[in-house]
Amino acid sequence: MHIDHYDDDRNPLLPLFALADDSQTQIAAYITRGELLVAHDADLLVGHLQILETEDASVFELKSMAVTEKRQREGIGQHLVRAAIAYCRARNGHRLIVSTAAADIANLRFYQRQGFRMYKIVRDAFGPSTGYPEGTLVDGIPLRDRVLFDLDLTL
Numbered sequence: 001m002h003i004d005h006y007d008d009d010r011n012p013l014l015p016l017f018a019l020a021d022d023s024q025t026q027i028a029a030y031i032t033r034g035e036l037l038v039a040h041d042a043d044l045l046v047g048h049l050q051i052l053e054t055e056d057a058s059v060f061e062l063k064s065m066a067v068t069e070k071r072q073r074e075g076i077g078q079h080l081v082r083a084a085i086a087y088c089r090a091r092n093g094h095r096l097i098v099s100t101a102a103a104d105i106a107n108l109r110f111y112q113r114q115g116f117r118m119y120k121i122v123r124d125a126f127g128p129s130t131g132y133p134e135g136t137l138v139d140g141i142p143l144r145d146r147v148l149f150d151l152d153l154t155l
C-alpha cells in the first residue's frame with residue numbers, strides 16, 4: 001500500500017466520498033476543491049483524504065476521508081492522516097481541523113486516536129436543509145450534531 005497525490009478526474013472517487021458523507025449535495029459542493037491524497041494497493045484505490053486550505057493560511061481542513069469497506073481496520077486510515085499531517089506541516093500548517101457526526105462513535109474514536117481533540121459542537125448541522133434525510137440513524141443514534149476536532153501541528 002502506498003499514498004500518492006491525486007491529480008486525475010475525481011468522479012471515479014465518488015464512491016469513496018459517498019462513504020464519508022451521506023449528502024450528495026454537500027459532496028458536489030466540495031469534491032473538486034483542495035488537495036487529494038489517495039491510498040493505492042497494486043492498481044486498486046483503497047482510500048482517499050481531501051485537504052482544504054482555510055481563510056487562515058496556517059489552518060488546514062481535513063474535509064473528507066474514507067477507506068473502502070473491505071480494507072478498513074488495517075491501518076490505511078492512520079497512514080492517510082499521517083500523510084495529511086506531513087503535507088500540512090510542509091506548508092507551514094499549525095492546525096488541522098476536521099469535523100464528523102456526533103452520532104458516529106467509530107469516527108469519534110478514530111480521530112481521537114490520531115491525536116485530534118474536540119473544540120466545538122454544532123447542533124443540528126445535519127438535516128434536510130443541509131441535504132441529510134430526516135430521521136437518519138447511525139447505530140441507532142440520530143444524525144443531528146457535528147463535532148469539530150483539531151490537531152496542533154506545532155507539537
Ligand SMILES: CC(C)(COP(=O)(O)OP(=O)(O)OC[C@H]1O[C@@H](n2cnc3c(N)ncnc32)[C@H](O)[C@@H]1OP(=O)(O)O)[C@@H](O)C(=O)NCCC(=O)NCCS
Pocket residue numbers: 019020021065066067068071072073074075076077078079099100101106107109110113
Ligand atoms: C474512518 C476511516 C477512514 C478509518 O480508516 P481505517 O483504514 O479503517 O483506519 P485504521 O485502520 O487506521 O483504524 C481504524 C481502526 O482499526 C484498528 N486497526 C488498525 N490496524 C489494525 C489491524 N492491523 N488489525 C486490527 N485492527 C486494526 C485501529 O486501531 C482503529 O481502531 P478504532 O476504530 O477502534 O480506533 C474508515 O473507517 C472509513 O472509511 N469509514 C467510513 C467513512 C467515514 O466515516 N469517513 C470519515 C468521515 S468524517
